[in-house]
Amino acid sequence: MLVDKSEKIHTDSRTPKYMQVVNLILDDLDSGKLKIGDRIPSINETSFDFLLSRDTVEKAYNELRDRGIITSVRGKGFYVSSTNMANKLKVLLIFNKLSSYKKIIYYSIVETLGSQATVDLQIHHYNRTIFENLLERNLGHYNYYVLAPHFFDENNHPETCYDLIQQIPKDKLLIMDRDVKNHENEFPGVYQDFARDILEALESGITHLRKYSRLTLVFPRGDMYPVEIIDGFKRFCFFHNFNNLILDGIDDEQLYAGDSFIVLAETDLANIVKKSREQGLQLGKDIGIISYNETPLKEILAEGITTISTDFIEMGTTIANQILGEEDKIPLKSPFKMIIRKSL
Incomplete structure (x- = not known):
């Protein structure tokens, strides 16, 4: 019998029980205990040996079958069809x-x-x-x-x-x-929970945002960004009494001291950085920028761009x-x- 001790299944493991069964069978294939053509215990037998539900064992066998490791023969049971561990x-x-x-x-x-x-x-x-x-x-x-x-x-x-x-x-x-x-x-x-995420992230940086007189979300509506971001932004501004604005883009906009921007598109981020230099506005002092989604470039661009992002x-x-x-x-x-x- 392949496994006859329920102690081999660890109930406190992060690995689901069905995958523990899969791994035990793969271990026996790797060690040579099982070879092509060998019959493995039935679902009911393995369920009894492991003290597991039949559904759990069936899920493990389905996983092995999907990988091409075992095959089922009607009326006879399950047999090893491959010992090739490269079956990814x-x-x-x-x-x-x-x-x-x-x-x-x-x-x-x-x-x-x-x-x-x-x-x-x-x-x-x-x-x-x-x-x-x-x-x-x-x-x-x-x-x-x-x-x-x-x-x-x-x-x-x-x-x-x-x-x-x-x-x-x-x-x-x-x-x-x-x-x-x-x-x-x-x-x-x-x-991601886009509405809740932007609300809570902005709340975490509210002391920095209070330096500015207006908070602007630059949300390109034709680029298929999650619309829940707008909802979360509006809620933050309402709950915390922020003067706010939502723009579709930044190309034709004049920047003013006291503005802070949340940008989704990297083209808008680049435009704001460029415009601030042209107008002699200092980032982090005259205007503020928050960019959506962390990338390695933003850590070094313009001496560091503040981001709100998942990991x-x-x-x-x-x-x-x-x-x-x-x-x-x-x-x-x-x-x-x-x-x-x-x-x-």
Whole structure:
């Protein structure tokens, strides 16, 4: 019998029980205790030996079958079909775009998965039809699908595409970067809460913001940013009595001493830095700048740009660990914070 001691399952481990079963079987393959053609215990037998529920063992066997390690023979049971430990997990990342911070998430996922998985990347460009076509071509070919569910309809209104997302088996789907509206607790993964995040981040830096007479959010409406950011910004200004303004862009705007800006697009960030130099306004004294999403460049640009941002490296690491079974597959809110630098 493969395993006959329930003590081999650690109830206090962060690794889910089904993955502990998977790893024990892989260990026996690696050591040579199991060979191609060997029968492994039935689901009921392993359930009894491990003192686990049948559902847990079935989930472990499905994982092994998806990897091509075991096969089921109707009426006879489960048999080892491969001892090739190079049978890696196949992961498909479906991003809305490939921005600088999406690249950080991508590389974090790839680095954390290491040699245990192969990773492919597709972009849906916020478009329902492209996403539908991606699903049609790729469903059934991967062990896990990681989706950034940012979608807009033909009128640039946010949509969930929930009917399409449901086509992905729930045990193979992880959401990333944002939740699915009205289904926030349904899908595991790591998400940002855009309205709450900007509200709480600005509150953490309120003493710096009080130096300025007006707070302006530069929100390019045609670039498909999360509209919840506007809601969080308005709430902050209302609750804390800030004179405020929302602009679509900064190209034609004159800067004035006492202005502070929250910018989403890096082109707007560059424009404000350039205009401030041309007008002789000192960052962090005459005007303030907060940029959305931390990147290495912002740490050194103009002697340091203040950012409000989630931790994209941690987001990718958590997603990868959920895939590997190192962390529970549950919905997790990504931490979000303000990093104070000279520009504020």
